[in-house]
Amino acid sequence: MSVVLSPxxxxxxxxxxxxxxxxxxxxxxxxxxxxxxxxxxxxxxxxAHWLTARTHSGDLVGSAVVQTDxxxxxxxxxxxxxxxxxxxxxxxSRLTGAVCEEAFATGRLDSVYATVRVVTEGPQxxxxxxxxxxxxxxPNAVEVEGCESLALFARYAEGVLDRRAPVARVPERLSALLxxxxxxxxxxxxxxxxxxxxxxxxxxxxASPIELIVAPAxxxxxxxxxxxxxxxRFFPLHTPNALLVAADxxxxxxADLDPQAGSCALVAVHPRPAAVAGxxxxxxxxxxxxxxxxxxxxxxxxxxxxxxxxxxxxxxxxAVYPAMRRIHDRLHDYVxxxxxxxxxxxxxxxxxxxxxxxxxxxxxAWTATYLPLHEVSR
Numbered sequence: 400m401s402v403v404l405s406p407x408x409x410x411x412x413x414x415x416x417x418x419x420x421x422x423x424x425x426x427x428x429x430x431x432x433x434x435x436x437x438x439x440x441x442x443x444x445x446x447a448h449w450l451t452a453r454t455h456s457g458d459l460v461g462s463a464v465v466q467t468d469x470x471x472x473x474x475x476x477x478x479x480x481x482x483x484x485x486x487x488x489x490x491x492s493r494l495t496g497a498v499c500e501e502a503f504a505t506g507r508l509d510s511v512y513a514t515v516r517v518v519t520e521g522p523q524x525x526x527x528x529x530x531x532x533x534x535x536x537x538p539n540a541v542e543v544e545g546c547e548s549l550a551l552f553a554r555y556a557e558g559v560l561d562r563r564a565p566v567a568r569v570p571e572r573l574s575a576l577l578x579x580x581x582x583x584x585x586x587x588x589x590x591x592x593x594x595x596x597x598x599x600x601x602x603x604x605x606a607s608p609i610e611l612i613v614a615p616a617x618x619x620x621x622x623x624x625x626x627x628x629x630x631x632r633f634f635p636l637h638t639p640n641a642l643l644v645a646a647d648x649x650x651x652x653x654a655d656l657d658p659q660a661g662s663c664a665l666v667a668v669h670p671r672p673a674a675v676a677g678x679x680x681x682x683x684x685x686x687x688x689x690x691x692x693x694x695x696x697x698x699x700x701x702x703x704x705x706x707x708x709x710x711x712x713x714x715x716x717x718a719v720y721p722a723m724r725r726i727h728d729r730l731h732d733y734v735x736x737x738x739x740x741x742x743x744x745x746x747x748x749x750x751x752x753x754x755x756x757x758x759x760x761x762x763x764a765w766t767a768t769y770l771p772l773h774e775v776s777r
Contacts (some may be wrong), residue, residue, distance in 0.1 A: 402460060402490060404497050407417065407449035412438050414459045415451070422480050423543070429660075431464060433480045441466065448474075448502045452494055454483075463494040465502040465511055468635040470727055474502050476513035476526070491522075496529045509559045509725055510705060514540070514549040518602040523751045525552060530554045533583040535576070535718020536750070536757040539693050539739035542661040544695050546692070546741055550754050551718045560586070563651035563722045564729040566700050568592040570707055573700075573734065575763040576716045579756035586721050596707060608646045609681045611689060615640040622653050625669045633724055634666040634697050641689070643682050651673035652682060658690030665696040674697060679712035683738060693739045699724075700732040714738045715764045718757070 407415065412435050419432030430437040441447040446469065452461030460482040467474040476499065481491050502508055513520045513531060527533075531552035540549040563586075569577070571593040580586050612618065621637050626632045638655035643664075652675060655664040663686045668675055675682060686694050698705050700719065710716070714736035722730035743765075750758050 402452045402454055402485070404450050404452055407442050407451050407462070407464075409439055409442055411451055411459065412442070416463055418459055418462060418482060419478075419480055421482065426596070429477060431466075432480070448498050449478075449497045450494060450501070452485075452490060454485075458482075461490050461494050463498045465498050466636060467502065469507065470629055470753065472507060472509040473633040473635040473723070473753055474508050474511040476511055479522075479525070485576050491525045491585065492528050495525055499529060503556055508556060509722065509730065510553050510555045512551060512553045512720070516543065517548050517550050517748050517750060517754070520749045520751045523552075523749075523754065526552045526554075527751075527753060533753045533757060534580065534720055537693075537695065537717045537735065537736060537737050537756055538743045538745070538761065539741050540695070541693070542659070546661065546749060547752065548743075548745070548748055550750075550757075551720075551735065553720060555722065559722050559730060560584075562728065562730050562733050563667050564701075564726075566591050566732060568594050569700060570701060570703060570710055571595055571717075572710050572767060573706070573716050575667070575760035576719050576734070577756075579760040580719045580721065582756045583643060583753060584721060594703065596711065607649070607678065609678065609685045610644045610646060611685050612642040612644065613640065613689070614642075618642045618653065621651075622667070625651065625653075626667060628771055630726075632667065634664065637666050639666045645678060650678070654686070656689055656691055661690065661692045663689075663694045665692035665694060665698070672696075672702065673708045676708045676711075679709065679714075683713070683740070687740050689713060692741045693737065695737040697733050697735055700734050706734065706736070707738045710739075710768070713768060715761065715768055717761060 442449055446467050448465045450463055453459055462478055462480050464478040465474045466477055499511055505556045513526050515526060531554045534553050535551040538548040539546050541547055569591055574593050577588040618639050637655040639655055641654045641656040643652040651669045652665055653667045655666055716734055717737040718735040720733045723733040
């Protein structure tokens with residue numbers, strides 16, 4: 400049965416909520432498919448491209464969104480959903496391609512990324528057919544139907560990858576991830592030097608307690624005070640709603656905390672990311688108690704000091720996002736580091752061949768972090 404694609408309008412909200420409910424029940428962790436106020440803002444606010452699919456009789460059978468962060472020139476493919484009765488005919492691929500083409504046609508985006516469930520291989524094939532490339536795997540990243548892992552994919556505008564800034568050196572713990580990126584994206588990191596772990600990053604854990612402040616409006620105001628320049632803030636499509644403060648005033652860590660999804664994004668640290676050295680274990684204890692079993696942060700691939708601090712505190716390199724951030728005429732690579740307090744179980748994970756290098760890289764990095772070979776040899 401043929402369908403017609405058209406931009407979402409406010410009058411579609413009730414039907415869209417019903418579609419997401421029919422597919423996901425009450426388990427959909429994104430407000431885009433459940434919160435009417437959020438949905439209306441996206442449809443009318445000018446920061447999202449939202450397409451719907453209807454049959455010629457008017458039945459709503461599909462939806463897809465590219466949400467944008469204009470200041471960062473990055474978009475995110477979210478909310479792709481197809482009614483069960485209309486799967487298998489290529490509608491998911493058609494919707495994905497159409498909404499991405501519309502977003503890139505504005506000329507205001509360098510890339511669009513997608514986090515894809517890996518309970519089946521189908522969604523992975525949908526994004527790959529539409530020009531997305533695999534850039535990582537994030538175990539235990541979200542609560543949907545239980546604790547699930549996500550794959551990360553990105554699609555680039557023409558010529559973007561050719562304007563990447565070179566990275567001179569990275570921690571050697573990232574070697575497997577960069578090798579996976581060389582296979583998955585075709586980027587050559589051969590000129591990037593691997594350096595051993597820094598002993599300073601392994602300093603004794605600070606016993607100073609961590610205070611958690613969950614007050615979204617206050618946190619946003621404080622965040623803008625601490626980071627007044629837009630160039631100092633970079634964690635696309637994440638707004639902090641919680642603040643983790645060292646009792647001695649040594650740092651302030653801003654977080655996007657989502658207990659419903661069981662996740663936490665560490666958006667920024669004041670005065671600098673490396674300021675949490677020695678305190679990340681205490682930070683993670685507080686985050687876990689707040690309902691987030693999974694935490695992630697985003698750091699420049701060139702920030703060796705900050706990377707070493709997080710790597711030394713149990714964070715595992717999960718994804719590399721080449722050419723993620725534009726500064727003047729060059730684009731800079733970033734790394735996603737993640738940590739989970741739950742046991743990781745890949746038995747129900749359908750990892751396509753394109754993602755296999757990233758699975759191997761994650762397992763290698765996890766082993767180096769939590770199962771040092773010199774301990775095993777004893």
